[in-house]
Amino acid sequence: MFAPAPFLLKDASVSQVMTQVCLALIPGIAVYAWLVGPAILVQLAIASFTALLAEAAILRLRDKPLALFLSDGSAVVTAWLIALTFPPLAPWWLVATGTLFAIVVAKHLYGGLGQNPFNPAMVAFAVCIVAFPALMSQWPSIGLKLPLLDQLNIIFGLAPRVDALSGATPLDAMKTALKLGEGQVNVAHLLENQDIYGNFAGRGWEWVTGAYLLGGLWLWQRKLITWHAPLAFLAAMVLISGGLWLYRPESFASPLFHLLSGGAMLGAFFIITDPVSGCTTPRGKLIFGFGAGLLAYIVRVFGGYPDGVAFAVLLMNLSAPLIDRLTQPRIFGMKEGRP
Amino acid sequence: MLSQLFKFHGGVKPASHKDLSNQAPIVTAPLPSRLIVPLHQSIGGTPRPVVAVGDRVLKGQLIGEADGWLSAAIHAPTSGTVVEIAMHTRPHPSGLSSQCVVIEPDGRDEWIAHGPADYAAMTPADICSYLQRYGIVGLGGAGFPTHGKLTANPKVAMAELIINAAECEPYITCDDRLMRERAEEIVRGTAIFRDMLKPQKVIIGVEDNKPEAIAALCAAVTALAEPFTVVPVPALYPAGGAKQLIRVLTGKEVPGAMRSTADMGVQVFNVGTAYAAWRAIGHGEPLISRVVTLTGNVRQAHNVEALIGTPMDELLRLASPNPDTDGIIMGGPMMGFLVPDETAPIVKTSNCLIAHSARLFPPKAPEMPCIRCGACARACPHELQPFELYWHSRAKDFGKTQQYHIFDCIECGCCSFVCPSRIPLVQYFRFAKSEIWAREREKKASEEAKQRFEFKQFREEREKADKAEKLAKAAAAQAAKKAAEAAAAAGGTVAAEAPAAAGDDPAAAAKKAAIAAAMARAKAQREAVQAKNTDELTPQQAHEMAAIEARRAAAGVSEAPAASTDSRTE
Numbered sequence: 078m079f080a081p082a083p084f085l086l087k088d089a090s091v092s093q094v095m096t097q098v099c100l101a102l103i104p105g106i107a108v109y110a111w112l113v114g115p116a117i118l119v120q121l122a123i124a125s126f127t128a129l130l131a132e133a134a135i136l137r138l139r140d141k142p143l144a145l146f147l148s149d150g151s152a153v154v155t156a157w158l159i160a161l162t163f164p165p166l167a168p169w170w171l172v173a174t175g176t177l178f179a180i181v182v183a184k185h186l187y188g189g190l191g192q193n194p195f196n197p198a199m200v201a202f203a204v205c206i207v208a209f210p211a212l213m214s215q216w217p218s219i220g221l222k223l224p225l226l227d228q229l230n231i232i233f234g235l236a237p238r239v240d241a242l243s244g245a246t247p248l249d250a251m252k253t254a255l256k257l258g259e260g261q262v263n264v265a266h267l268l269e270n271q272d273i274y275g276n277f278a279g280r281g282w283e284w285v286t287g288a289y290l291l292g293g294l295w296l297w298q299r300k301l302i303t304w305h306a307p308l309a310f311l312a313a314m315v316l317i318s319g320g321l322w323l324y325r326p327e328s329f330a331s332p333l334f335h336l337l338s339g340g341a342m343l344g345a346f347f348i349i350t351d352p353v354s355g356c357t358t359p360r361g362k363l364i365f366g367f368g369a370g371l372l373a374y375i376v377r378v379f380g381g382y383p384d385g386v387a388f389a390v391l392l393m394n395l396s397a398p399l400i401d402r403l404t405q406p407r408i409f410g411m412k413e414g415r416p
Numbered sequence: 417m418l419s420q421l422f423k424f425h426g427g428v429k430p431a432s433h434k435d436l437s438n439q440a441p442i443v444t445a446p447l448p449s450r451l452i453v454p455l456h457q458s459i460g461g462t463p464r465p466v467v468a469v470g471d472r473v474l475k476g477q478l479i480g481e482a483d484g485w486l487s488a489a490i491h492a493p494t495s496g497t498v499v500e501i502a503m504h505t506r507p508h509p510s511g512l513s514s515q516c517v518v519i520e521p522d523g524r525d526e527w528i529a530h531g532p533a534d535y536a537a538m539t540p541a542d543i544c545s546y547l548q549r550y551g552i553v554g555l556g557g558a559g560f561p562t563h564g565k566l567t568a569n570p571k572v573a574m575a576e577l578i579i580n581a582a583e584c585e586p587y588i589t590c591d592d593r594l595m596r597e598r599a600e601e602i603v604r605g606t607a608i609f610r611d612m613l614k615p616q617k618v619i620i621g622v623e624d625n626k627p628e629a630i631a632a633l634c635a636a637v638t639a640l641a642e643p644f645t646v647v648p649v650p651a652l653y654p655a656g657g658a659k660q661l662i663r664v665l666t667g668k669e670v671p672g673a674m675r676s677t678a679d680m681g682v683q684v685f686n687v688g689t690a691y692a693a694w695r696a697i698g699h700g701e702p703l704i705s706r707v708v709t710l711t712g713n714v715r716q717a718h719n720v721e722a723l724i725g726t727p728m729d730e731l732l733r734l735a736s737p738n739p740d741t742d743g744i745i746m747g748g749p750m751m752g753f754l755v756p757d758e759t760a761p762i763v764k765t766s767n768c769l770i771a772h773s774a775r776l777f778p779p780k781a782p783e784m785p786c787i788r789c790g791a792c793a794r795a796c797p798h799e800l801q802p803f804e805l806y807w808h809s810r811a812k813d814f815g816k817t818q819q820y821h822i823f824d825c826i827e828c829g830c831c832s833f834v835c836p837s838r839i840p841l842v843q844y845f846r847f848a849k850s851e852i853w854a855r856e857r858e859k860k861a862s863e864e865a866k867q868r869f870e871f872k873q874f875r876e877e878r879e880k881a882d883k884a885e886k887l888a889k890a891a892a893a894q895a896a897k898k899a900a901e902a903a904a905a906a907g908g909t910v911a912a913e914a915p916a917a918a919g920d921d922p923a924a925a926a927k928k929a930a931i932a933a934a935m936a937r938a939k940a941q942r943e944a945v946q947a948k949n950t951d952e953l954t955p956q957q958a959h960e961m962a963a964i965e966a967r968r969a970a971a972g973v974s975e976a977p978a979a980s981t982d983s984r985t986e
Contacts, residue, residue, distance in 0.1 A: 081843045083829035084749040084770075084777040085430045085586060089791070089836040091784050145782055191785035191837075303790075352788045357801070408821050409425065409798040410659070410671030 091190075095150030097301055101292035102157055102347065108288040112281040113165045113217050116228040120160040120172050123232075127173045128156035131180040139185065151190050155179050158198035158347060162340060162387070163205070164216050166231050168238075171212055175201035195394045196354045202387040214383055216246050247279025248339045249383035251330060263327045268334075279338055286342040293346025302350040305359050306366035310345040311336060313370025321378075329378070339377060340386035344369070348386065354394045360404040361397070369393045422667040424660045426795045427652040428830045430586050430750065432625060437709050437717035438589035442597060444721045445734060451493050451519045451725035452504050452761040453479065458559035460486030465517060471498045474528040476702050479517050482548050488561040489551045491702040492519055493723035495526035507728065507746055507763055511756030519725070530700035540566070540612055543697075550696035551703040551764075556580060556656075556686030557747070559765040562693060565685070566612040569678045576666050577615035579606050581622040581629070581687035582649060582656030585748025588768040590707040591687050593719045595622070595629035598691060599636035601698070605690030607642060608697055613683055617645070620687070621661050624648040653750060654828040658684045660797050672798050672824030688767075703764055710735035712745070712770035722762055729758040732769050743772035750829040784837035792831035792841060798824050802831040802841050809848035814855070817848045818957055823964055825849075856965060866939075873935060880928065 109117045132152040136143050159175050179197035187193045206213040215238070217223075223231075230236035250271070254262050268274045296302045314335055321329040335341060340348070349355055349369050356365040369389045376385025456462040463480030467473060473492040480490030496519045503513035533546060544563040552562040568574045579602070583591040595602060610618050620637075622630050633646045649655050649664050659670045662682050670677050677684060688706065695701045704724055711717035714735035722731055728744050745752045746766055754772060762769070792802035800821055808816035822845060831841040 080754060080777070080780070081840050082747075082749070082751050082753060083430075083833050083842070084745060084752070084772070085833065086780065086838070087428065087430070087834050089834060090781065090838070091787060091836050094787070094789065094836050142782075145784070149784065151787075189785065191787045300794075301789075303794075352790060357788055357790050357793065357803070405801065405820075406799060408672070408800055408824055409663075410669040410674065410824070412669060 091149045091151065094301060095154050097299060098154050098296065098347065099150065099157060101296045101301075102161070102289075104288040104292050105161070105285055105343070106157075108285045109161070109165075112222075112285060114222045114228055115225045116165040116217075116223075116232060117160065119229060119232055120163065120165055120167070121157055123169050123172050124156035124160040124176045125153050127176040128152040128159075128180050131177050132185075135181055135185045136189075139189070141189070146190065149190060152180060152184075155184070155197045155201075158343075159201045161343060162198065162202050164213060166215065166217050166228065166238075167212055168234055169232050171205060171209060175205045178204050191353055193353055194397075196348060196351050196390055199348060199387040199390045199394075203391060206382060206387070214246075214249065246339060246383050247274060247282060248377055251334075252378065252383075255328060264330050265327070268330075283337040286337045286339075289342035289346060293342065296346060296350070302346065303359070303362065305362035306349045306355065306369075307345040309363045309366030310349055310370040310373075311341070313367040314341060314374050317371055317374045318378075335374065335377075339384035341373070344373065344386035344390065348390055349393070354390075354397065356397050356400050356404070358401055358404045358406055360406070361400045364400050364404065365393050365397060368396070420667075421647070421649060422664055424655075424663045424797050425799045426797045426830060427654065427660075428795050428833050429651070430653060430833065432651070433587045433711070434589050434592065434625065436587070437711040437719060438592050438626075440716075440718040442593050442707055442719045442721055445723070445726065445731060447494060447521045447523060447525065448723070448726045448730050449521075450499070450727075451496075451521065451723060452516045452727065453490060453493065453519065453725035454504070454506060454514050454516045454761065454763055455480040455490055456506075456514050457490065457724070457763045457765070458488050458553040458561050460484065460488070460561055460564075462515070463487060463490050465501055465515070467492075467498050467501075467517065469498055469501055472496070472522075473498060473519060474526055476528045476530055476704060478549075478702075479519075486561055486564055487548070488553045488563075489549050489702070490517070491551055491704050492517075493704040493725050494519070494521045495524050496521040505757040505760045507755055507760040507766060509753040509756065516725075516761070532700055533697050535608075535697055543608070543612060547693060547696060550701075552689065552692050552696055553703070553764050554686055555688035555692060555706060555764060555767070557751075557765055557767065559763075562685070562689055565678070565683055566609065568613050568683075569676070572679055572681045574613045574615040574678070574683065575617065575681035576662075576683075577606075577610055577613055577618045578661060578665055578682060578684045579609075579618070579620040579644075579687050579690055580656060580658065580661055580684050581620055581626075581633070582661055583626070583687075584623055584651070584653045584656035585750050585752075585768075586653075587711050587770055588709050588748050589711075590709045590719050590767050592626050592629050594688060594691060594707050595626070596632050599629075599632040600640065601694045602633070602687055602691050603636045603640050603642055603644065604698060605692070605694035606644060606685075607640075608693050609683075609685055609690065610642075610644075615683070618643070619665050620644055620646045621649050621655075621665050622646065623651040623655055625651040653830065654797055654826070657797065657826055657828060659826070672821070672826065706762075706764060706766070708762060708766055709768040710771075711768065713738045713741050713773040713776045714771045724764055725761045727759045727761055728755060728766075728769055731762060732771060735771070737771040738773065740773045740775060741771040742774065745770040745772050749777070750833070751827065780840075781838045783839050786837055786839060789836060791834040791836060795830040795834045797828060797830060798826060800825060802845075805848070806839060806841055806844050809844040812848075812851070814848055814852050817845075818852065818961075822848055822852075823960060852961075853964075856961065860965075869935075873932075880924075 106117065129147060129152055133143060133147055136146050156176055159179060160172060163172050163175065179201040183195055183197035183200035184193045227236065231238060251267060254267055274280055293307060297304055315332040318332045318335040322331050349366055356362045372389035372392055373385040376382060376388050455465060461483035463483050465479060466481050467479045473479060474495045475492060477492045478489055479492050482489045498517060499520045500518040502516065504516040506512055506514045544566055547563045548561060553559040554562060581591055581595060606618060620633055630646055630648055637644045637646060647665060654660055655664060658677065662668055662670055662677060662684065666682060668680055668682060670680050692703050705721050707719050708722045708731065709719050710732055714737045716735050718735060720734060732744060743754045744758050746755050747753065747768055749770060786803050786806060788803055796802055804820050805817055805822055808820065825845050827842050827845065829842050835841060
């Protein structure tokens with residue numbers, strides 16, 4: 078009989094970690110569903126189903142134990158993040174394609190669980206927004222909450238994708254209006270007079286991001302994530318958006334608008350905290366989060382895409398190994414630079 | 417008792433399970449059927465047996481004499497007959513054997529004449545040699561001969577003497593009971609160490625989950641009017657690691673690779689060691705028994721005062737193990753090991769026997785890939801990055817493991833404890849360490865062989881040259897003689913010899929050249945295949961490795977695992 082010490086183990090497993098991440102997403106999902114209707118739940122189901130199917134198939138190909146890895150929950154977390162970042166009324170095959178790409182290419186071709194250098198959900202988003210820019214930019218207009226059947230018909234292509242159904246995201250709308258207005262349009266004026274804006278940011282969406290923040294704080298309280306990366310991410314966003322906003326408030330939206338728009342909160346607490354593709358040292362996490370926050374702002378405000386979180390995260394994923402190497406903490410007994 | 421406490425990074429809080437065995441008082445274990453006393457029970461040299469098969473020995477009689485400075489004597493635990501001096505399985509994960517003196521007790525438990533030492537008249541050197549002759553070694557786990565730690569570094573003032581009574585491992589309660597019942601003797605033993613080291617402060621650190629022990633120690637300190645401080649430290653595994661306890665009590669951080677804490681003005685002794693030192697000085701009793709916790713899957717967990725050499729299975733039976741017991745863990749559940757042979761004896765460092773069963777310690781879930789969650793890094797008391805060490809150990813990239821400070825790992829098991837992927841991290845680190853040691857040894861051996869070979873070559877060359885010179889001289893002498901003889905017009909026998917001697921030379925030269933060429937080829941080949949993993953070391957790493965090698969050489973290579981656990985418990 079061979080069993081190495083320690084004989085006592087804490088009750089912990091990968092599936093417990095993943096389950097808690099999913100639980101932390103539930104407040105956000107609930108508000109989302111209340112805002113746009115059951116479509117998001119359908120998308121979550123499509124993504125989860127595709128992810129598990131793809132995972133099972135490729136585990137089979139790679140000759141890995143199916144039950145052990147299917148039950149770890151990592152594929153479901155990826156699937157949920159994809160469903161939550163894609164437009165809720167996107168056609169079913171768009172979410173399925175993204176998920177397939179995430180699981181097969183971004184995860185398993187790099188070696189599977191624990192080996193992927195890039196965040197699979199963000200790879201899916203980037204691939205789809207480059208390949209299908211129009212579909213990825215069609216968001217439902219708030220206030221036109223369709224009944225389930227109509228939503229299903231749109232998702233599964235049984236009804237025509239009426240253009241009127243699809244607006245831009247509040248972030249995108251702001252950027253387009255400012256660009257078209259050529260200096261004549263004022264941010265404050267836009268926020269007050271356009272229907273899509275609520276108290277702080279996009280109407281309704283601000284509550285979804287608020288709910289993600291709640292879930293994220295719960296993850297932090299459960300010690301599944303540390304404060305470093307999220308705080309640095311949000312701080313970077315506040316710094317750069319705040320600076321520009323103070324400089325020219327008529328052309329740049331406030332920090333609060335940016336924090337509560339698009340993928341800021343989801344990114345800060347659920348995406349840049351992905352341990353596999355992110356940094357692992359405390360200082361590394363700070364740099365990673367700060368870099369991602371800056372880049373996300375730059376892409377969403379000055380770039381051509383509606384939001385910048387995905388590209389920001391992928392760029393930081395690239396630099397994570399180097400950052401980790403350069404930020405190794407000093408070990409016990411070597412703090413004063415003793416040899 | 418107002419002293420500022422410090423924190424160490426990480427640590428874990430496993431369920432303590434101490435209440436199983438800390439309620440009942442220590443009982444003296446009955447005499448076992450036979451005693452298997454290993455001669456090698458501490459770090460350092462193996463004591464030489466001074467008894468022969470058939471000898472009658474008395475309780476406390478010397479049976480193994482300390483071998484060298486870093487070694488401690490071994491004594492007969494009871495009176496009886498030496499029936500065998502032979503190899504027996506050691507209580508060690510390797511299951512290897514070592515030389516043991518086997519004694520059949522006569523049941524009379526008859527002491528050799530003994531009495532208190534004349535402590536007041538003894539010089540520090542006397543006390544060191546006394547403790548060595550009485551077999552006193554660290555009882556916390558590593559068994560470092562105590563006298564070896566009682567000489568202060570003359571360059572560094574001794575600031576703190578710390579008595580390690582933290583007992584942070586779950587299940588173990590032998591120190592707890594010892595403190596509750598024999599606090600006064602512990603304080604007297606501590607006073608001996610204080611007299612030797614003359615520290616500015618004496619601190620007894622006890623985890624705060626042992627309030628009775630703390631109260632008993634405080635009472636004893638007051639009763640004996642000693643200026644010692646009993647400090648409760650927060651219960652957080654591994655607070656009983658020597659370097660962690662030093663950190664908590666003094667704020668000093670002793671680097672993992674630094675072996676002697678005395679260089680930083682701190683010395684740490686286990687509480688049981690202080691007790692044993694007092695029994696030796698105050699009563700003249702050598703170290704022949706110790707308190708052992710019997711716990712785990714048993715019906716009557718408790719502590720026993722057991723004779724060194726008692727077979728483990730026989731001892732554990734005193735606690736009535738449940739029928740589903742399938743092994744014995746020696747030590748605690750965090751750093752202990754399943755003994756490969758349950759008839760192996762307990763030794764001076766055996767603090768706890770845990771009856772193992774699948775119910776108590778369920779089989780581990782299958783190992784999953786690392787997800788770099790960093791839980792291990794947050795738990796590591798030495799602030800290492802265990803997952804990085806794991807990647808590099810797994811890849812056998814041992815140079816990298818050294819860059820990530822693998823030799824600072826104390827193998828406390830916190831990382832394995834928290835890992836959600838159930839990776840046996842400590843196993844990977846032990847593997848990497850032993851591989852590095854093995855390669856270093858090989859490299860050293862091959863270097864020595866090379867030196868030997870080169871010297872042999874040099875010697876052969878020199879001998880040949882000498883021989884050639886002699887021959888030349890002889891030939892010259894012969895020629896001179898011949899010339900003289902020729903001049904004298906004398907015989908040809910000598911002339912026939914000289915050409916024969918000269919004729920040997922060309923053949924020998926050819927042979928020599930061939931040998932030299934073969935040697936050069938072999939040398940080139942050897943250099944080409946030499947291990948490269950340690951070639952690109954920084955001077956700092958080379959220095960660390962040299963220090964490790966030196967320690968290992970001092971400790972005796974086979975004691976590697978014990979040496980690595982040493983820093984934690986002694």
